[in-house]
Amino acid sequence: MSDHQIGLTINGRRHVASVEGRMTLADMLRDDAGYTGVHLGCEHGVCGACTVIVDGRAVRSCLMLAVQADETEIKTVEGLAEPDGTLHPVQQTMREEHALQCGFCTPGVVMTLAALTSGNAQPSEESLLKALSGHICRCTGYQGIRRAAKRLAAAGSGDAA
Amino acid sequence: MKPAPFDYVAPTTISEACQVLADAGGGATVLAGGQTLMPLLNLRMSQPFIVVDINRIPDLKGIARADGGTRVGPMTRQADALADETLAKHLPVMVRALSHVGHHQTRNRGTVGGSVALGEPAAEMPATAVALGATIEVQSTRGTRKIPADEFYLGPYMTTLEPDELVTAIHYPDWPAGHVMLFREVAQRPGDFALVGVVGALVVDGGSVSRAGIAWFGMGPTPIKARQAEQALVGQSLSGIDAQAIAELAVADTAPFDDHHATAEYRRTVGKRIFARTLREALQIKEAA
Numbered sequence: 001m002s003d004h005q006i007g008l009t010i011n012g013r014r015h016v017a018s019v020e021g022r023m024t025l026a027d028m029l030r031d032d033a034g035y036t037g038v039h040l041g042c043e044h045g046v047c048g049a050c051t052v053i054v055d056g057r058a059v060r061s062c063l064m065l066a067v068q069a070d071e072t073e074i075k076t077v078e079g080l081a082e083p084d085g086t087l088h089p090v091q092q093t094m095r096e097e098h099a100l101q102c103g104f105c106t107p108g109v110v111m112t113l114a115a116l117t118s119g120n121a122q123p124s125e126e127s128l129l130k131a132l133s134g135h136i137c138r139c140t141g142y143q144g145i146r147r148a149a150k151r152l153a154a155a156g157s158g159d160a161a
Numbered sequence: 162m163k164p165a166p167f168d169y170v171a172p173t174t175i176s177e178a179c180q181v182l183a184d185a186g187g188g189a190t191v192l193a194g195g196q197t198l199m200p201l202l203n204l205r206m207s208q209p210f211i212v213v214d215i216n217r218i219p220d221l222k223g224i225a226r227a228d229g230g231t232r233v234g235p236m237t238r239q240a241d242a243l244a245d246e247t248l249a250k251h252l253p254v255m256v257r258a259l260s261h262v263g264h265h266q267t268r269n270r271g272t273v274g275g276s277v278a279l280g281e282p283a284a285e286m287p288a289t290a291v292a293l294g295a296t297i298e299v300q301s302t303r304g305t306r307k308i309p310a311d312e313f314y315l316g317p318y319m320t321t322l323e324p325d326e327l328v329t330a331i332h333y334p335d336w337p338a339g340h341v342m343l344f345r346e347v348a349q350r351p352g353d354f355a356l357v358g359v360v361g362a363l364v365v366d367g368g369s370v371s372r373a374g375i376a377w378f379g380m381g382p383t384p385i386k387a388r389q390a391e392q393a394l395v396g397q398s399l400s401g402i403d404a405q406a407i408a409e410l411a412v413a414d415t416a417p418f419d420d421h422h423a424t425a426e427y428r429r430t431v432g433k434r435i436f437a438r439t440l441r442e443a444l445q446i447k448e449a450a
Contacts, residue, residue, distance in 0.1 A: 004169065021169025021212065024203070043162060044200035048266060057240070057269040063199040064270065065192075067169055068216060112266060133351040134264030 006070040010035065011079030019066040026050045028066035029076060037077035037107045041136070048135035051108035052076050058115035058131075077107035080114060090114045090152060097148040101139035109135045109145055117152050125153035164202035171214040175300060178215055178327055183302040185211050187324040192216070193236060193275030196267045221274070221329065224248060230334040235274020239263070242273050252293065252333055254342035258285040258360055264352040278328045280313075280320045280383065283354040285346070287314060288378035290331060291386050292361040298330040305329070314383035336372075340364045343375060345439045347431055349422065355379040356423045357432045359411075359439055361387070369398040380432055381416035389414055390436075399444055408437035 003018045010033055017032050026043075029035045029052065041047035043062045050061045053075040080088035087095065090113045100106045112131050116123045128149040137145060172178040182189050190209035192198055193216075201207035215221055221236035224245050231251050233242065242248055243259040262285050263271055276286035277297065290297070290310035297308045299322060306326070313320050322328065346358030361375030373391040376384050390411035394402070417428035441447070 002168075020166065022164040022166055022202070024163070024199070027163070043203050045196060045267060048264075051266055058266045059269045060196075060266055062203065063195050063267070065169070065195075065199075065212075065214070067171075068195075068214060116265075130351065131265040134266040 004067045004070075006067055008069050008071060009073045011075060017066070021065065021067055023066045024062050025052070025054075025064040025066045025069050025074075026061035028069070029061060029074070032066075035076040035078050039104055039107055041104065046136065047105070047108075048112070049105050049108040051111045051135070053111055053115045056115065056118070058112040075111070075114075077110055080110065088114060089155070090117060090148075093151050093155075094145070094148045097144045097151065099140065099144035099148040105135055105137045109137070113149060113152055117155075123153055125150050128153050162203055162205055165205055165208040167202075167209055168211045169214065170211060171217045173217050173219075175218060175220055175327065175329055176302075178213055178218060179300055179302050179325070181211070181213050182325045182327060185213075185324075189213050189324070191278075191327065193278070194238065194267075194271035195275075196263060196271040197275070197279055197281070215327070226251075228332065230332055233273050233331045233333065235272060235278065235328045235331060237273050239268035239271045239273060239276070240265070243268065251335060254293070254344055254360060254362055255289055255333070257342060257344045258289045261285050261346055261348075261352075261355075261358075267352075274328050274331060277310075277331055278320065278322060280315075280318050281354065282314075282317050282381060282383050283356075283358070283379035285355070285358065285360065285378060288358065288376040288384035289360050290333070291384045292374045292376035293333050293336065294374050295334070296332045297328055298332060299326040300329045301326040307332075310384075311386055316382045336362045336374075337364055340372075341443045343439050343443050345435045346378070347435060357417075357428045357435060359387075359432070359436050363394065363443065365399065365444070368400075369396060370394045370402075371396075375411065377411070377415055377432065379417070380412075380428055381418070385415050387411040387414050387436075399446060402440070402444065402446055404437040404440045404446065405433075407440060408433045411436045 007016045029038045039049040041049040045060050045063045051058050052061045055072050090110050188210040192212050192214045222234045224247050225232050239262050248255050295310040297313050299306050341363040343361040346355040348355045358378040364372040373394045375387040378384050390407050412433050417425040419425050
């Protein structure tokens with residue numbers, strides 16, 4: 001049960017850690033690296049709150065071991081806004097559309113939408129709405145989140161996520 | 162909850178992985194995409210001594226044309242398979258089925274081989290392999306085996322795969338260009354396991370069916386081949402097909418059970434309806450008056 005040395009990039013910063021084999025990526029990001037914007041709801045892949053971007057793709061960080069993230073590039077919700085506090089287009093759009101209430105599911109939703117709208121991606125409205133099926137929200141009734149997703153699809157692109 | 166402690170190993174070759182599995186004597190679990198295993202570990206429903214992570218074995222990834230068919234490396238991510246041009250061209254029904262596997266976020270990690278090897282009876286990938294006549298290639302330190310998908314599944318999450326064996330490829334035979342695909346599932350929410358589902362392919366030649374491969378998912382302890390329906394369809398002219406009667410035959414091969422999602426009777430009733438409707442739509446035949 002020896003520890004494993006890993007090195008990865010989180011939100012543009014190099015992070016090295018010594019992790020047990022059984023530690024999930026979500027726990028490493030929260031407890032070791034301090035990115036508590038990674039929310040843990042169900043811890044078995046159902047709720048989507050822990051979604052982060054690993055090498056450009058939205059994945060559930062509770063369903064990946066930290067040791068598997070060795071030499072990957074990870075983005076959490078903390079890495080989206082500009083250093084001056086300017087919100088990422090996904091965050092700004094969700095804010096304008098009142099797409100959150102308690103905010104627990106929000107980081108996961110934001111990371112999925114950010115992954116799908118990054119770079120030159122021009123996701124269809126349908127593909128964004130389908131991707132939202134991977135997130136459970138108990139407050140909003142989803143309508144605000146859906147409006148934000150539709151606006152993001154229409155906008156054609158966010159910026160680099 | 163958090164997983165119980167285990168030893169983690171990440172071999173980089175197939176033979177190395179087989180050696181680890183052989184040495185573990187049944188105490189090891191293979192970690193593919195992790196979208197089923199990780200929940201089981203987190204909930205401590207599975208407590209292996211050793212987790213063998215096969216994500217760092219390049220030879221297990223990718224999709225290629227081989228031996229008159231398509232060879233899918235088991236570690237091909239479901240999202241990559243979904244976007245693969247070879248699959249879209251040769252096995253469009255695979256792509257259709259993949260779009261129903263989990264969610265966007267789980268398909269980014271989940272693999273084709275992981276789903277095939279696990280054998281969840283209500284999942285799309287095992288039934289698709291059975292319907293299309295796929296062969297599952299496995300390896301251990303004792304050698305290699307090729308198992309027809311149809312003979313691979315023994316029960317829920319039970320397969321003929323031995324504890325020391327690793328799935329190294331899934332080989333899907335070709336279905337001729339222009340074949341007809343069948344796919345429909347009923348689930349409570351998008352991304353859920355199906356309550357009832359049917360998948361398959363038909364070849365229509367000169368106005369009659371010349372080849373049929375159809376399987377159910379969610380209709381018993383394993384994916385179930387609709388043998389009687391296949392036999393009844395082959396040789397039938399399109400004008401002579403009674404979709405309702407074929408659907409009755411198809412359901413006769415199933416063994417659904419009651420669970421907290423649906424009763425066996427519900428599954429049979431809905432199965433019959435979706436089978437007949439899917440067949441009619443695929444072959445563009447009208448409902449009998």
